[in-house]
Amino acid sequence: MVLIVIGLAIFAPILAPNDPQKIDVMNSLNHSSREFPLGTDQLGRCILSRLLYGARTSLMVTGLVLLVSISIGTLVGTVAGVFSDRLIDKIFTALCEVLLAFPGILFALVIAGMLGPGVLNIMIAIAIVSWANYARVIRGLVIGVKNADYVKAARVAGTNHFHIITWHILPNIKNTIGTLIVTDIGSTILTISGLSFIGLGAQASEAEWGMMINEARMYITKSPQMILYPIITIIAVVLAFNLIGDALASNEELEGL
Amino acid sequence: MIKYISKRILYAFFVLLGVSLLTFVMGRVAPGDPVDTLLSNKENPTLEERLEAEEYLGLNRTWTVQYFDWLMDVIKGDFGNSYKTNQPVLHEFMVRLPATLLLTFGATIAMLLIGFPLGIASALKKGKMLDMGISLYNTIAISIPSFCLGILLILVFGVNLKLLPVMGIGGLKHLILPSLSIGVIAGAGLARLIRIQMLAVIKMNHVTAARVFGVSNFRIVKNHILKNALPPIITAIGLMIGGLLGGSAIIETLFAWPGAGSFLVQAIYGRDYPVIQAYALIMAGVYMLINIGVDLIYGLLIPAKWLVGDNDENKKDTVANRDYDGLNCDRSGDICTDSGAE
Numbered sequence: 001m002v003l004i005v006i007g008l009a010i011f012a013p014i015l016a017p018n019d020p021q022k023i024d025v026m027n028s029l030n031h032s033s034r035e036f037p038l039g040t041d042q043l044g045r046c047i048l049s050r051l052l053y054g055a056r057t058s059l060m061v062t063g064l065v066l067l068v069s070i071s072i073g074t075l076v077g078t079v080a081g082v083f084s085d086r087l088i089d090k091i092f093t094a095l096c097e098v099l100l101a102f103p104g105i106l107f108a109l110v111i112a113g114m115l116g117p118g119v120l121n122i123m124i125a126i127a128i129v130s131w132a133n134y135a136r137v138i139r140g141l142v143i144g145v146k147n148a149d150y151v152k153a154a155r156v157a158g159t160n161h162f163h164i165i166t167w168h169i170l171p172n173i174k175n176t177i178g179t180l181i182v183t184d185i186g187s188t189i190l191t192i193s194g195l196s197f198i199g200l201g202a203q204a205s206e207a208e209w210g211m212m213i214n215e216a217r218m219y220i221t222k223s224p225q226m227i228l229y230p231i232i233t234i235i236a237v238v239l240a241f242n243l244i245g246d247a248l249a250s251n252e253e254l255e256g257l
Numbered sequence: 258m259i260k261y262i263s264k265r266i267l268y269a270f271f272v273l274l275g276v277s278l279l280t281f282v283m284g285r286v287a288p289g290d291p292v293d294t295l296l297s298n299k300e301n302p303t304l305e306e307r308l309e310a311e312e313y314l315g316l317n318r319t320w321t322v323q324y325f326d327w328l329m330d331v332i333k334g335d336f337g338n339s340y341k342t343n344q345p346v347l348h349e350f351m352v353r354l355p356a357t358l359l360l361t362f363g364a365t366i367a368m369l370l371i372g373f374p375l376g377i378a379s380a381l382k383k384g385k386m387l388d389m390g391i392s393l394y395n396t397i398a399i400s401i402p403s404f405c406l407g408i409l410l411i412l413v414f415g416v417n418l419k420l421l422p423v424m425g426i427g428g429l430k431h432l433i434l435p436s437l438s439i440g441v442i443a444g445a446g447l448a449r450l451i452r453i454q455m456l457a458v459i460k461m462n463h464v465t466a467a468r469v470f471g472v473s474n475f476r477i478v479k480n481h482i483l484k485n486a487l488p489p490i491i492t493a494i495g496l497m498i499g500g501l502l503g504g505s506a507i508i509e510t511l512f513a514w515p516g517a518g519s520f521l522v523q524a525i526y527g528r529d530y531p532v533i534q535a536y537a538l539i540m541a542g543v544y545m546l547i548n549i550g551v552d553l554i555y556g557l558l559i560p561a562k563w564l565v566g567d568n569d570e571n572k573k574d575t576v577a578n579r580d581y582d583g584l585n586c587d588r589s590g591d592i593c594t595d596s597g598a599e
Contacts, residue, residue, distance in 0.1 A: 092501040102541055103496070106503030110537040113525035174268035190402045197404050198510045198522050213408065217511075220408070221416055228412075231405040239400035246396065 053207040069127045073134025081142025099132035141173045179212040183245030269545035280537045336535040357516035367440025376451025398445030407438035456488040495551035
């Protein structure tokens with residue numbers, strides 16, 4: 001299912017029956033037809049094509065956000081974990097505390113609001129909010145691994161910090177980090193679509209699911225199918241990612257035992 | 258006990274200070290010139306007028322001076338005037354805050370009413386059909402964005418059945434749909450958390466012992482399982498209410514609910530920075546208050562916590578580690594216990 005979604009997103013230009021931007025006011029708010037499989041929106045744009053292109057936007061933004069926040073989180077978490085008895089750890093931990101003490105969605109909203117609407121800005125906002133959580137979890141993991149005998153042995157043998165981190169610590173926690181990423185894909189898609197829904201994300205011409213739902217809201221009585229398709233798409237995609245995440249997480253639990 | 262509470266309040270104060278610094282910096286770094294916004298009703302403002310406006314807004318001084326001036330004003334309760342309406346921001350907020358709190362309250366009630374029965378039922382029937390059904394339902398529910406659920410509810414109850422009002426604020430009826438759109442989803446997250454916590458306790462020896470002694474099922478669940486599983490659940494509920502507060506902005510926009518969240522969204526379009534800053538600080542304050550309140554309830558239920566004080570911090574950390582909006586609550590906790598085991 002997830003592979004299908006990713007495939008659809010990658011091959012959107014080939015698969016889309018119509019140009020997602022093409023405006024055809026004469027054909028607006030149509031029901032399904034041969035030419036427009038899922039009907040058209042208020043400007044006569046093909047809903048199916050917009051959904052396919054929307055998958056590109058959503059997945060790409062989600063991927064980038066997770067990549068950035070997990071990189072920062074790993075960097076900070078590892079540094080803080082390795083030097084867990086020094087001042088630098090205290091500073092990072094305090095910073096994370098302040099960031100985590102505030103509900104994430106509220107914070108993302110405020111930052112996105114300050115920066116103004118736009119895809120890039122909600123990416124920045126979500127990344128600023130989410131890295132602290134990763135940093136904290138990874139710091140815990142690093143401290144757990146750090147006290148293992150083989151790491152102590154490496155230290156006694158005179159291995160430097162960088163080598164210990166890249167050869168002894170990171171390989172040991174990389175599976176858990178992977179699980180973290182996968183389990184968060186779903187909620188990140190939700191946050192992005194939520195922010196887009198209130199108009200902070202993608203702008204009018206771009207195709208994005210949350211945006212499409214927001215536009216379709218005006219026509220909810222006239223053509224409910226226009227709003228239902230993007231809703232079904234979001235739920236199905238997030239559900240698929242969440243199921244995989246759950247499976248991975250319980251797998252991880254078994255490894256731990 | 259007093260020591261513990263005052264420690265919490267001190268901690269909250271520092272967090273608020275951090276938030277204030279952050280919002281201040283964000284406001285200065287953010288694109289868009291407040292001078293332009295202030296002068297937007299004038300055509301071709303002269304340079305003198307611009308300088309005057311800068312002076313009026315205090316933008317011609319250094320950042321540190323501006324920050325401390327602003328902070329002092331904020332402590333006095335003066336968040337400045339909205340760039341758009343020129344009304345005191347604090348006043349405009351206080352008019353709208355009750356609506357948001359009402360919505361958050363409604364959503365919290367919905368969340369608790371849904372979360373506890375589902376979580377307890379699926380934990381007790383682990384592995385049975387009921388548990389699988391509820392778990393499947395929970396996974397589906399947390400995959401639905403709140404605004405999508407809101408729209409579906411509007412379609413079913415508002416447009417088709419015409420049972421409930423879908424716009425604005427009014428009687429209890431107006432509260433139902435918005436509360437459900439947030440509460441149902443959060444409730445599913447809560448149910449997942451409760452299930453995991455209860456399963457951890459059910460395995461313990463004292464539960465088996467109670468069962469051997471022939472204690473009734475109801476009493477086992479109430480006294481032995483729930484009571485022990487509760488501490489992390491309560492902490493998580495406190496965190497989740499924060500998510501509800503923030504999430505309400507989206508739902509308020511959808512239902513035209515005249516609360517602080519929809520006010521924020523309008524302010525964002527208007528690049529009305531004082532409003533955004535005030536929103537961040539006031540909401541952070543409200544959130545801290547709610548959490549201190551949750552802590553008090555916690556202390557009443559489990560008085561030992563006040564005696565132990567922050568030695569309990571470890572237990573709290575595992576919960577706080579869980580995702581900020583409480584959606585994936587079960588997962589990072591697992592990972593933490595893993596790392597502890599190593």
